Amino acid sequence: MIKIEQLSKKYKGAEAYSVSDLDLFIDEKEIFGLLGPNGAGKTTLISLLCSLIKPTSGSFTIDGLTYKNPNQLKQLIGIVPQEYALYPALTANENLTYFGSMYGLKGQLLKSKISQAIEILGLSKFANKKVSTFSGGMKRRINLIASILHEPKVLFLDEPTVGVDVQSKNVIIKYLQLLNKKGATIIYTSHHLNEAEDFCTRVAIIDHGKIISQGQPQELISNQKNANNLEDVFLALTGKALRDHA
Amino acid sequence: MHKLWASTYKEFLLLTRDIGGIAILFIMPIVLIITITIIQDSSFKTISDTKIPILLVNNDNGRVSETIISSLTASNTFQVIQKDKEQEARDLVFKGNYQLAIIIPEKLSSDLDKKVNQNVEGILSKFRLEEEEKEIQPEETILSKEVRLYFDPATQLTFKSSVKNGIDKMISKIETQSIYKAFHEQVSEDDTEVIFETDNFISFKEIVPKQGDKEIIPNSAQHNVPAWTLFAIFFIIVPLSINIVKEKNQGTFVRLRTNPVSYAIVLGGKTTVYLAVCLIQFTLMLAIGVFLFPKLGLPTLDVSGRIFNLFIVAFFAGLAAIGLGLLLGTVAKTQEQSAPFGATFVVILAALGGVWVPVFVMPKFMQLLSNISPMNWGLNAFYDVFLRNASFIELVPEIILLLLFFIITALISIVYNEKKNAV
Ligand SMILES: Nc1ncnc2c1ncn2[C@@H]1O[C@H](COP(=O)(O)OP(=O)(O)OP(=O)(O)O)[C@@H](O)[C@H]1O
Numbered sequence: 001m002i003k004i005e006q007l008s009k010k011y012k013g014a015e016a017y018s019v020s021d022l023d024l025f026i027d028e029k030e031i032f033g034l035l036g037p038n039g040a041g042k043t044t045l046i047s048l049l050c051s052l053i054k055p056t057s058g059s060f061t062i063d064g065l066t067y068k069n070p071n072q073l074k075q076l077i078g079i080v081p082q083e084y085a086l087y088p089a090l091t092a093n094e095n096l097t098y099f100g101s102m103y104g105l106k107g108q109l110l111k112s113k114i115s116q117a118i119e120i121l122g123l124s125k126f127a128n129k130k131v132s133t134f135s136g137g138m139k140r141r142i143n144l145i146a147s148i149l150h151e152p153k154v155l156f157l158d159e160p161t162v163g164v165d166v167q168s169k170n171v172i173i174k175y176l177q178l179l180n181k182k183g184a185t186i187i188y189t190s191h192h193l194n195e196a197e198d199f200c201t202r203v204a205i206i207d208h209g210k211i212i213s214q215g216q217p218q219e220l221i222s223n224q225k226n227a228n229n230l231e232d233v234f235l236a237l238t239g240k241a242l243r244d245h246a
Numbered sequence: 247m248h249k250l251w252a253s254t255y256k257e258f259l260l261l262t263r264d265i266g267g268i269a270i271l272f273i274m275p276i277v278l279i280i281t282i283t284i285i286q287d288s289s290f291k292t293i294s295d296t297k298i299p300i301l302l303v304n305n306d307n308g309r310v311s312e313t314i315i316s317s318l319t320a321s322n323t324f325q326v327i328q329k330d331k332e333q334e335a336r337d338l339v340f341k342g343n344y345q346l347a348i349i350i351p352e353k354l355s356s357d358l359d360k361k362v363n364q365n366v367e368g369i370l371s372k373f374r375l376e377e378e379e380k381e382i383q384p385e386e387t388i389l390s391k392e393v394r395l396y397f398d399p400a401t402q403l404t405f406k407s408s409v410k411n412g413i414d415k416m417i418s419k420i421e422t423q424s425i426y427k428a429f430h431e432q433v434s435e436d437d438t439e440v441i442f443e444t445d446n447f448i449s450f451k452e453i454v455p456k457q458g459d460k461e462i463i464p465n466s467a468q469h470n471v472p473a474w475t476l477f478a479i480f481f482i483i484v485p486l487s488i489n490i491v492k493e494k495n496q497g498t499f500v501r502l503r504t505n506p507v508s509y510a511i512v513l514g515g516k517t518t519v520y521l522a523v524c525l526i527q528f529t530l531m532l533a534i535g536v537f538l539f540p541k542l543g544l545p546t547l548d549v550s551g552r553i554f555n556l557f558i559v560a561f562f563a564g565l566a567a568i569g570l571g572l573l574l575g576t577v578a579k580t581q582e583q584s585a586p587f588g589a590t591f592v593v594i595l596a597a598l599g600g601v602w603v604p605v606f607v608m609p610k611f612m613q614l615l616s617n618i619s620p621m622n623w624g625l626n627a628f629y630d631v632f633l634r635n636a637s638f639i640e641l642v643p644e645i646i647l648l649l650l651f652f653i654i655t656a657l658i659s660i661v662y663n664e665k666k667n668a669v
């Protein structure tokens with residue numbers, strides 16, 4: 001489904017590569033976790049795959065498409081950005097109608113898709129309230145719906161559960177599992193390693209723009225000495241030092 | 247097409263969510279246009295209900311000073327307050343209590359008469375040389391006189407120069423009349439006999455363009471409404487650029503870039519809505535000029551027979567303004583950049599375009615710059631319609647310029663956006 005070959009990205013003016021000679025293959029219907037410390041290059045990798053930025057070198061294909069077919073590619077994938085990307089002054093419904101329209105959806109079909117998703121994510125009561133009045137968890141859920149109305153075959157989620165309570169998190173994860181059952185390939189980043197351990201079919205641990213380990217969560221845990229969970233694996237591989245740099 | 251429509255509807259919703267913003271968008275231009283027209287109208291009017299108080303020190307107390315005072319009073323512009331001391335009048339004016347003090351020098355009347363008589367006598371004596379050889383008296387030399395003017399330093403130059411012109415004219419007239427009078431006295435014994443016609447021989451009459459058999463007499467409304475409407479239309483670049491910058495900052499713009507929709511369509515939605523805003527603004531301002539101005543005692547804006555052409559000009563001027571707004575919004579990173587820049591830039595464009603000072607009095611270099619100010623094209627087109635009674639065909643060059651300006655600014659925005667995002 002996704003084939004990445006020798007992909008590298010160095011931002012203009014940056015000293016180091018944010019993604020460096022990265023090779024990765026993700027199969028159809030996988031739930032793939034990209035894990036790594038702050039600044040590891042997770043968002044950069046997703047941005048590359050979504051054609052938000054251009055690679056410095058290397059290539060990738062998604063379902064056979066490259067960034068040279070931007071409109072087909074964009075129709076095929078969905079991106080849930082790390083930051084909220086909604087109009088605070090518009091209601092949930094208005095936001096979703098607008099972004100749905102950008103994927104060419106309209107009329108009754110669009111309406112029913114919106115109300116279905118809103119129902120499942122428990123926001124029916126707030127459909128006609130302005131997003132500016134929503135809590136963080138509610139915004140996260142709307143932010144998610146805005147990216148899946150066109151039923152993407154590949155869904156990228158950049159920390160979809162950051163800053164939400166356990167209830168919201170469970171609803172979101174359940175919903176993603178539902179989408180996955182319906183056929184969506186999911187690539188997701190997170191700092192919640194317990195969540196990733198349960199949710200992902202496979203994970204990759206990234207640091208300094210390179211993949212340092214990948215496999216099924218249980219596989220990684222049993223391969224690492226003295227590791228009881230993914231967090232132990234993570235710390236063993238990436239060390240305890242803070243990763244603050246800009 | 248559906249995406250463009252959805253984008254337009256979204257912009258419409260965003261705009262209506264900010265009621266305060268809309269109110270400002272529509273009310274401020276109206277306040278602007280009413281204020282400016284009232285101010286300008288009173289300075290154009292000859293019979294104004296407010297008279298400007300000025301000071302006058304009369305050291306002459308003769309015929310000439312009498313004439314000056316009476317014509318100043320008769321002009322209805324000034325209220326003449328007499329003071330005794332030059333010192334006092336000067337201080338009051340320099341402190342800003344009065345705009346102007348006129349000091350009439352001592353013996354102005356008698357010296358003027360003497361001087362004129364001397365001259366007349368001199369001329370006449372040339373004719374009488376043979377008849378009687380008068381003994382030549384050594385002539386008393388009479389120094390020329392000056393009427394002194396004191397202006398408040400804060401007085402505008404235009405007011406100053408119009409006052410100076412007026413006084414200059416008054417003095418010339420008095421001098422001419424004195425000369426005529428002196429000749430009269432020398433030549434004729436009978437004071438009532440008419441030898442000279444003292445009325446002006448050369449006069450002037452302004453011929454104005456006609457619409458049918460009706461003369462188009464420009465009034466301050468015909469001048470102000472188009473100029474300030476255009477100014478208001480261009481102010482659209484401030485809210486429009488803020489809208490775009492906001493979109494970048496709140497992340498929706500990144501989302502749109504991941505959607506299968508082009509930047510051109512996103513901008514298209516904004517263009518449609520903000521163009522509608524421009525046209526509503528324009529309609530309101532015309533309505534104010536036509537219906538409210540007469541009620542305020544201001545000259546009525548005459549739009550008869552030109553509504554269509556006016557809206558054509560407003561449409562294209564609006565487009566040009568929006569193009570500028572799109573570009574500013576695309577280039578600016580923060581609202582702190584776009585808002586003050588936008589506002590100041592509009593004022594500069596307006597100045598260059600001739601909203602305050604007519605283009606023909608500007609220095610050559612500024613005139614060149616003025617030619618590339620879209621506000622100038624718009625203003626010319628409006629004046630063509632309002633004052634020169636132009637037909638649609640005559641507007642085409644200006645309209646094309648405005649349209650080109652929109653196309654070019656929009657294209658630059660799109661290209662710039664591509665370039666900037668290709669990180
Ligand atoms: N626009 C940019 N210009 C220059 N450098 C950038 C830019 N965006 C990110 N970087 C750098 O690239 C590296 C990877 O950043 P990235 O945002 O991909 O990390 P991340 O794994 O998503 O981190 P986090 O977990 O904090 O979201 C960092 O060192 C960051 O400083």
Ligand SMILES: [Mg+2]
Pocket residue numbers: 042043044082158
């Ligand atoms: Mg990130």
